[in-house]
Amino acid sequence: MFKIAFIGAGSVGFTRTLLTDIMTVTQFRNIEIAFTDINQQNLDMVTQLCQRDLEANGIRTRISSTTNRREALKDAKYIINCVRIGMLEAFESDIEIPLKYGIDQCVGDTLCAGGIMYGQRGIAAMLDFCKDIREVSQPGALLLNYANPNAMMTWAANKYGGVNTVGLCHGVQAGHNQIAAALNLDPKEVDIICAGINHQTWYISIKHKGEDLTGKLLEAYEGNPELSKTEKVRIDMLRRFGYYSTESNGHLSEYVAWYRKRPEEIINWIDLGTWINGETGGYLRVCTEGRNWFEEDFPVWLLEPPKEYIEAIRSQEHGSYIIEGLETGRVYRGHFNVMNNGTITNLPDECVIEVPGYVDHNGISIPRIGELPLGCAAICSQSVWVQRLSVEAAVTGNIHLLRQAMMLDPLTGAVCTPPEIDQMVDEMLVACEPLLPQYAKAIIDAKKRLSGNLLPTRETHGAARLHTKTVEELRKEKEQR
Numbered sequence: 001m002f003k004i005a006f007i008g009a010g011s012v013g014f015t016r017t018l019l020t021d022i023m024t025v026t027q028f029r030n031i032e033i034a035f036t037d038i039n040q041q042n043l044d045m046v047t048q049l050c051q052r053d054l055e056a057n058g059i060r061t062r063i064s065s066t067t068n069r070r071e072a073l074k075d076a077k078y079i080i081n082c083v084r085i086g087m088l089e090a091f092e093s094d095i096e097i098p099l100k101y102g103i104d105q106c107v108g109d110t111l112c113a114g115g116i117m118y119g120q121r122g123i124a125a126m127l128d129f130c131k132d133i134r135e136v137s138q139p140g141a142l143l144l145n146y147a148n149p150n151a152m153m154t155w156a157a158n159k160y161g162g163v164n165t166v167g168l169c170h171g172v173q174a175g176h177n178q179i180a181a182a183l184n185l186d187p188k189e190v191d192i193i194c195a196g197i198n199h200q201t202w203y204i205s206i207k208h209k210g211e212d213l214t215g216k217l218l219e220a221y222e223g224n225p226e227l228s229k230t231e232k233v234r235i236d237m238l239r240r241f242g243y244y245s246t247e248s249n250g251h252l253s254e255y256v257a258w259y260r261k262r263p264e265e266i267i268n269w270i271d272l273g274t275w276i277n278g279e280t281g282g283y284l285r286v287c288t289e290g291r292n293w294f295e296e297d298f299p300v301w302l303l304e305p306p307k308e309y310i311e312a313i314r315s316q317e318h319g320s321y322i323i324e325g326l327e328t329g330r331v332y333r334g335h336f337n338v339m340n341n342g343t344i345t346n347l348p349d350e351c352v353i354e355v356p357g358y359v360d361h362n363g364i365s366i367p368r369i370g371e372l373p374l375g376c377a378a379i380c381s382q383s384v385w386v387q388r389l390s391v392e393a394a395v396t397g398n399i400h401l402l403r404q405a406m407m408l409d410p411l412t413g414a415v416c417t418p419p420e421i422d423q424m425v426d427e428m429l430v431a432c433e434p435l436l437p438q439y440a441k442a443i444i445d446a447k448k449r450l451s452g453n454l455l456p457t458r459e460t461h462g463a464a465r466l467h468t469k470t471v472e473e474l475r476k477e478k479e480q481r
Helices: 012-023 040-056 069-073 087-100 112-136 150-159 171-182 214-222 232-241 249-253 282-303 319-328 374-396 399-408 410-415 418-431 437-450 471-479
Strands: 003-007 032-036 064-066 078-081 142-145 165-167 190-197 200-208 332-339 352-360 363-365
Touching: 003 012, 003 069, 012 040, 012 319, 032 040, 032 069, 040 064, 040 282, 064 069, 069 112, 078 112, 087 112, 087 282, 087 418, 112 142, 112 150, 112 374, 112 399, 112 410, 112 418, 112 437, 142 150, 142 319, 150 165, 150 332, 150 352, 150 374, 171 190, 171 200, 171 214, 190 374, 200 214, 200 374, 214 232, 232 249, 232 374, 282 471, 319 332, 319 352, 319 363, 374 399, 374 410, 374 437, 399 410, 399 418, 399 437, 418 437
Parallel strands: 003 032, 003 078, 032 064, 078 142, 142 165
Antiparallel strands: 165 332, 190 200, 190 352, 332 352, 352 363
């Protein structure tokens, strides 16, 4: 018997998937489950769906569902964090305000101007979560963080939150499957080792039956009729640096300085077939459409068969496997976000890295990687310093550190002048004022500056923007399928 608490449980798809994964482990059929979220309506709908799944599988567990976070965290041994602080309204400001200054983002949740500001909101909340965990959860409770910006949030929780935290992401698994497809191989027969930082992790070893295939990867991607169109940024990085990145074309394009700096050239590097390939504000669009459709589609989900808790539908998300390894002793190998502490020797000790890890009854063990390939380490190092400045800014409410983080961010620095960055930071702080208590004084000063003479900004929807569909449009689209 132990307790798992979900913070941000109102995210229906993610919460339901993770709970299903956990419940495929037969030894976990009697655990306690608690859901908490600030949105009572979403929380009620997710709880109703998940409770129905439990009952359909003959499990008597009753989900404890509450907007009282401390109540949900009380006596929890494992906490899963999947929040989006500020929800889509704040997310919109992360995309739209930088766009006025020429910063065209696809996602804006990890680095770049949007990711940095997202981290300011998220870290403020994360430290509150950690305080509650220290005070009411089990001693030594493990926090599994799925929230972005993952490295910044995990860094803050470990260094300043005083809670043992592991960051989790599915980028490595997705890239692993794609690499196997490009090489026409079964993913189960392709062994990979990734190392770097979250969303900038590199496949430093790709082996099939003992043969290293890293040198064959570029030819495979360039010769693939689909991937050669959809992964232009990743292929160019592979060509120039020698290693493939875990992250999607759209994500990766906004983490470096070269592919989104000129609006007229962005379309040359992306593909509009699906948002993750680089569409301007693509993730904001799909999240907005999903939220608009959620209430419409909820009754349909209730009419669908409940989830079956069987291994065949278990996802590749690491969370359930980590808990299973710790509780049952079954060995699990995955890629986790942890404090470096010398694991990658040419990155700073005090940063969050994404590397292989092994889980069993003894805990989470991280093997030593040594040095990253020099070019890969250089790219990661630049981002690490942006993350470090961002974390320190978020903890202290220091606007000077926040501006420095923005200036050193590769794409932001490639597009904006220092005065433009100063004004953009002021706008972004004011837009999210209620979610940034640590910046209370700085925001007062920012408002004064914004009432004076301002630098001109652009009126643009972005270089590759697609229309956000209304509920009516989504309904018609579904009817036509």
